[in-house]
Amino acid sequence: MQLPEAEDLLAVLTARIRQGIxxxxxxxxxxxGGVWLAERLHRDLQLALPLGALDVSFxxxxxxxxxxxxxxxxxxxxxxxxGSHIILxxxxxxxxxxxxxxxxxxxxYGRPASIRLAALIDRGGRELPIAAQxxxxxxxxxxxxxxxxxxxxxxxxxxxxxxKHQGNE
Amino acid sequence: MSNNPQxxxxxxxxxxxxxxxxxxxxxLNILDTAEPFVGVTERDVKKVPLxxxxxxxNLFFEPSTRTRTTFEIAAKRLSADVINLNIAxxxxxxxxxxxxxxxNLSAMHADMFVVRHxxxxxxxxxxxxxxxxxxxxxxxxxxxxxxxxxxLDMFTIRRCKRDFHNxxxxxVGDILHSRVARSQIHALTTxxxxxxxxxxxxxxxxxxxxxxxxxxxxxxxKGLKDVDVLMxxxxxxxRMLSARLPSTEEYFKYYGLTPEKLGLAKPDAIVLHxxxxxxxxxxxxxxxxxxxxxxxxxxxFGIAVRMAVMSILAGS
Numbered sequence: 001m002q003l004p005e006a007e008d009l010l011a012v013l014t015a016r017i018r019q020g021i022x023x024x025x026x027x028x029x030x031x032x033g034g035v036w037l038a039e040r041l042h043r044d045l046q047l048a049l050p051l052g053a054l055d056v057s058f059x060x061x062x063x064x065x066x067x068x069x070x071x072x073x074x075x076x077x078x079x080x081x082x083g084s085h086i087i088l089x090x091x092x093x094x095x096x097x098x099x100x101x102x103x104x105x106x107x108x109y110g111r112p113a114s115i116r117l118a119a120l121i122d123r124g125g126r127e128l129p130i131a132a133q134x135x136x137x138x139x140x141x142x143x144x145x146x147x148x149x150x151x152x153x154x155x156x157x158x159x160x161x162x163x164k165h166q167g168n169e
Numbered sequence: 170m171s172n173n174p175q176x177x178x179x180x181x182x183x184x185x186x187x188x189x190x191x192x193x194x195x196x197l198n199i200l201d202t203a204e205p206f207v208g209v210t211e212r213d214v215k216k217v218p219l220x221x222x223x224x225x226x227n228l229f230f231e232p233s234t235r236t237r238t239t240f241e242i243a244a245k246r247l248s249a250d251v252i253n254l255n256i257a258x259x260x261x262x263x264x265x266x267x268x269x270x271x272x273n274l275s276a277m278h279a280d281m282f283v284v285r286h287x288x289x290x291x292x293x294x295x296x297x298x299x300x301x302x303x304x305x306x307x308x309x310x311x312x313x314x315x316x317x318x319x320x321l322d323m324f325t326i327r328r329c330k331r332d333f334h335n336x337x338x339x340x341v342g343d344i345l346h347s348r349v350a351r352s353q354i355h356a357l358t359t360x361x362x363x364x365x366x367x368x369x370x371x372x373x374x375x376x377x378x379x380x381x382x383x384x385x386x387x388x389x390x391k392g393l394k395d396v397d398v399l400m401x402x403x404x405x406x407x408r409m410l411s412a413r414l415p416s417t418e419e420y421f422k423y424y425g426l427t428p429e430k431l432g433l434a435k436p437d438a439i440v441l442h443x444x445x446x447x448x449x450x451x452x453x454x455x456x457x458x459x460x461x462x463x464x465x466x467x468x469x470f471g472i473a474v475r476m477a478v479m480s481i482l483a484g485s
Contacts, residue, residue: 055205058217067484074205108214
């Protein structure tokens, strides 16, 4: 299937978010694709608060089924969460379970004034009542396929499609 | 190694009983997993929901405040329920056997046992006996092993020195009675440290200790030369009652780590100690509190490493 250009979608997403930011807006990316996007958004939107990153492994709801993910990266929230306006950034919004975990983790750093969600692609298939305020585009992806963001050698972002059983989320 | 009682059928860690015989990949996975837990322990809410609803029993058949407390904190920061049993003071004194105690606790739906016992092999015995969904962590058995202490030492060394492959490490003190030393030696050699030394008086070294792949020194001046890492061991007071040592003063004179002796090591050498310290016996206060000491970071990292071990076991 024909995949859109990630860089084009990021330009759309950046323009949409630009309308909604203020001096106390912070972006927090979800590892790994969300962090790449958040780095770009943070730079292009010239945000004052430092960039945050979350690895939600300790908050996932599938620990009982599949155990701990390998290669967990440290979460890093280098600003005061209490009272902040956070835009949570992920590459692909699907079941909503990752976002649920990320929101829970953020609250362990403090009580934010608000959390909004930005995703490059919304592929539908939600299993929880979660919605994004900012998206690059919506895309129908067959359930057996996994859509992932990749960083190319030149630093540009691209999208790839995998068979689910080959990769891990 | 296929019969390693610590691994399940798919080669995942099922119990942590000893560092001996564990592949480097499993040791490194524990160290890597501990890294993000350090960040958790620095937050306002020092807790993650990973082991919510799990019951972890601290079975301490031998008194220990520090180790029991660090396991308790680690379990609580993973949101597990922790039950501390000081068995020396309860059912065992009424004549219940070790396995009967474990059977009773298993019937209370325990998910994990953390075991400290004066008898070598006690944690192995429990691990062989429990249902396959129960995990056992050895928190020190006799003179045999104390794997989480060794792992937190490895974590501390890697944080300070980055890589194991160019290090000269000296373990100093009562090697003979030390389960910590044994676990350290196995972990260091598995992780690729090219030169592990042991420094001790002959009376405090096990026979044929060279077989573990270490270089033996009886003299601090020679043994400490150019080392990157010094791992001090506690001189257990009860050993002084035996005829192995003339006096603590004499021990300090020859084997106590003073600033002068530390000066023989590399200038950026680090000093570790598993605690509790006997100041003025195996270590001088100036060294213990000095800038090359990483003794307090060890305690902090110990919580993260134990959180990592518990999470990996509970998820396997």
